[in-house]
Amino acid sequence: MTTFNDTILKAFRGEETDYTPVWYMRQAGRSQKEYRELKKKYSLFEITHQPELCAYVTKLPVDMYNVDAAVLYKDIMSPLPAIGVDVEIQSGIGPVIENPIKSLKDVEKLGTIDPESDVPYVLETIRILTKEQLQVPLIGFSGAPFTIASYMIEGGPSKNYHRTKALMYSDPKAWFALMDKLADMTITYVNAQIQAGAQAIQIFDSWVGAxxxxxxxxxxxxxxxxIFTELRKNNVPLILFGVGASHLVKEWNDLPVDVIGLDWRLSIREARNLDVTKALQGNLDPAFLLSDWATVEKKVKEIIDEGKQYPSHVFNLGHGVTPEINPDRLKKLTEFIHTYSKQA
Structure with missing residues (x-):
């Protein structure tokens, strides 16, 4: 019988580990041949609505790359239809919302989420994975209120978040009403994931660096x-990650989280020099994986060596796996991280 590998949970909690554990954001999907074949038949939402299929996609990178955790295959938009948001994920664009938030009246129209009735397929996927299939921990996740709000206000992806900031500055009553709605949604949604079996949670505040x-x-x-005060009651590791948010890591360090995810703009040593005391996750620039192996190896050694100087470090990319990255490169990277970190 295969022994359950809880190395990454120990690292998330700041405990010493025999090697540096690793998982990759967007490891499920994107560059995998098997996933691309599925996407010819099904949309993202269609996959997530089929628990057995979604479990297969979630587990695929664990089997392919030998990573130390699975991350649930879904999107940060997944809970939004339940609260009355008309969202569609369009190829090459991302989430598109037909009824953007413009005022307090729009916020007041939003409903609440009941995970067991609104997203039962998400919870069933978690149960299938944790009870039957995985020998590594499953990471669940949710988008953070600012990042979710940015899509809801802009109507889709944005480069500058001008409408989002304008509402925030000019109508704080509407802003905080929206934040409270999304905070309640996040807490309820994440609690349900944990109760279904998720063993760690990452909150993506992807665009708060704006x-x-x-x-x-x-x-x-x-x-x-x-949000984190409420989620801490579950006693599972909590990770916070954002892109281009290096200037906020000291603020994040104050929050009741266990792990801070870094993108490639701030090194582990630089974060520690800012007196960041939490466990750190990251932070190879995904672009390195399109270069020659010697270049990759040099950079990975540097990240692992820095991580080893402080407790505690989980290896990841500084953002998600991109479609151009060869799955064989990720398999080789995982093996190298495990082997080198045992020796370092």
Missing amino acids: LNVADYRTYIKPIMQH
């Missing part, structure tokens, strides 16, 4: 404090 520190403290940090 805010400066002062605005983060005013408009976002109290909401995140509330």
